[in-house]
Amino acid sequence: MSRNLSLAALALGLALVGGTALAQQHTVKAGAIRYQTDAKTDGIRGVGIPPGADADIGSATTFLFTYEYAVRPDFGVELVIGVPPKITARGAGTVAFLGEVLSARNVAPTVLFNYHFGAPGDTWRPYLGLGVNYTKFTDVKTPYGWDVEMGDSTGLAAQLGVDYAVNKSWGVFASVARVKVKSKLVATGATVLETTIDFRPTTYSLGVSYRF
C-alpha cells in the first residue's frame, strides 16, 4: 500500500514540478510483454530431499501498461506495470519426476528513468532506461499441499527501447529489458524446503503508445 502511495506521490510531485514547461509531457503505452526467465536456483534444500534437487522456472507473456512523464525533452520517468503473469516451476535434477511443483503470479511494478535520443517530433527515438523493479509473488499454488512463502524482490532494471512515431500522438514501441529478480522461497509441509530463485528475466515488449 505504501508503495502505491509513494508511486502516486512521485507522479504527483513530478506533475507539479513539470508544470507548464512542455507540451506532450505524458506518454502511455500498452502492449504485450514476454517475461523470458533464465532462472538459476541455489538448489532445493530440505529434509528428505535428495541431493541435486532443482527446479526449472517457466516463462510467460502478459499485457503491459506504462506511463511516462517527460521531465525534459530527452529525459523521462516511466512506471511500468503489467497484468501479473503466471510463472510455473517444475521439478528438475533429481526431483524431475515431481513435475509441476509451483505456480505464482508476479506483481512487478518497475520505475525507470529513461534517456531519449533525438528530439521530440523525430520519427525514430531510441531510449535507454535504468531503474528499480519491485516484485511481489502472489497467488502461489502447489499441488503438493505445501504452504509456500516467497520473499519480495527489489532489484535494478535496465531497458533499451525505441519509439516510432506514427503521428503527433500515436506511435509504436519495442523494448528489451533486464531485471534483477531474486526471491527466497520457503515451502512448508511435512518438511521444510528452501531455495533462492534468481529469475534472471529478460523482457521483450511491443505495443502502441499515445502521447499527450
Place this chain on the structure above:
Amino acid sequence: MTRLRLQAFALAASAALALLLTACGGSDPDVPGSVGPSGAPTTKGTFTAIVSFGTSPSDVGTYSPATSLAGNGQAPYFGGRFTTNSATGTVWVENLAVALGITITAAEMGFNGTSVPCPAQAINPALAATCTAYAQAGALVTGRNGRGRDPATGAGALTVPVGMQIDNHLARFTTFRSSDLIIVEGGLNDLFNAFEVFGAAAAQIQARAASGAISADEANRQLFTAQTAAQTEMKKAALELAGYVRDKIIARGGRYIAVATIPDPASTPFGRSPQVAPAASVLTALADTFNLWLREGLANQPVQILDLRNFFNETVANPTRYGLANVTVPACDAAKIAVVTGGQVTSGSSLFCNATPGVPYNGLRTGADPTTWFFADDIHPTTRGHQLIYEFANAQLRAFGWI
C-alpha cells in the same frame, strides 16, 4: 530553470526510490525450525531428582520381570535393560544419576498387562521418591499401543506413551520442581512405525514398477508421496511431544528441562542391514524431520536441546576417538538369546542379552566386547555406548551451566 527543475526531479525521484526500497525491502520468509529454544536456566541447579521420560535408551528396567531367571517374574533378572546387561550394565540415565549423587529407579515394572508401580517403594518406603524413571521401551509419543504391545489385549510391553508418563508423574507429585532435572526423550518408536508403513508401501510401489504397471517416474512420485506421509507422521509426533513439554512440564513448574533429539537410525546395524540400507536415506529423513519440528515446537521455550542425533553420528563416524573397536555389529548374539529364552525371543533383542562372562545365560556374540563395541543389538547401545551417552549428556549439562 531547467537545471532547477531537474534537481527537483532528482530529489523527488530519489525520495520516491528510497520510499520504494524501504517499503518493499526484499522480505525473507520465515523458516520453520530455524529458531530454537531459548530462556532456559543458566545457573546451577540443586537437583534432588532426575525425572526421565522416554523410550528404550532411557528405560532403566521396566520389563525386567520378563527376564526373571526363575521364570516367575521375580528377581534375579538376566536382562531388563536394552543394552548389554550385567551388574555394571546400566543405562545413561542411571550413570548420570550416579554422577549427580541421585538415586533413580523405575516408575513401573511389569510385562504382559501386569505391572507394579514404584517397585523400589515396596522394597524400601524411603525410596518412594526415587521412582522417576518413566521411560519405557516401545513407548510412542502419538499413541497408546507402542511397539511390542498387543493392541487388543495389552499383552507384551507396557509402552506407556510419553504424554501419559508425564501425567503419571504429575498424578504423584502434582507439579514439577526446580530441583528436578527433567529429561525428555521420545520419537524413535514413532519413527519405526512410520518407517514400517513406508516400507510396506515402497515394496508395493517397486513391485508395480518392476512389473511395468507404472512408469519409473510414477513410481518415484508415489515413493515421494509415501515418504512425505511418513514425514508427516514424524512432524505430528514432534509437535505433539513439544506440546507436552510446553503444557505438561513447563506450565507445571518444570525448570531444568533437557529435550533429546532422536538419533539417525541409518547409522545403526538396523539401518545398515541389507533389507533396510536401500532406504537408509528415508530413515535419516524421518529422524531429521522429527528433530526439525521438535525444534520448531520448542521455539523460544525455556528448555535445552540434548542433541543425541549429532552425538550418535559423531560417535559412529569417529569410533577410535571414543575408544570403540566396533560400531557396526551387534554385540549380542540372536542365536544365544534364542537358546536362553527357550526359543521365545529370536530377534536378538538386547532386553534379553546378558554380558556377564561365564554365566550360562550369557548372550554375547563370541568375540564381542561390550566395553569397546557400540551396539548391543540392531539399534540399542552397549554398556560402553551408554557410558558415552552419559559422558555426552554430562558435558552438555555442564555447558548449559546446570551442573
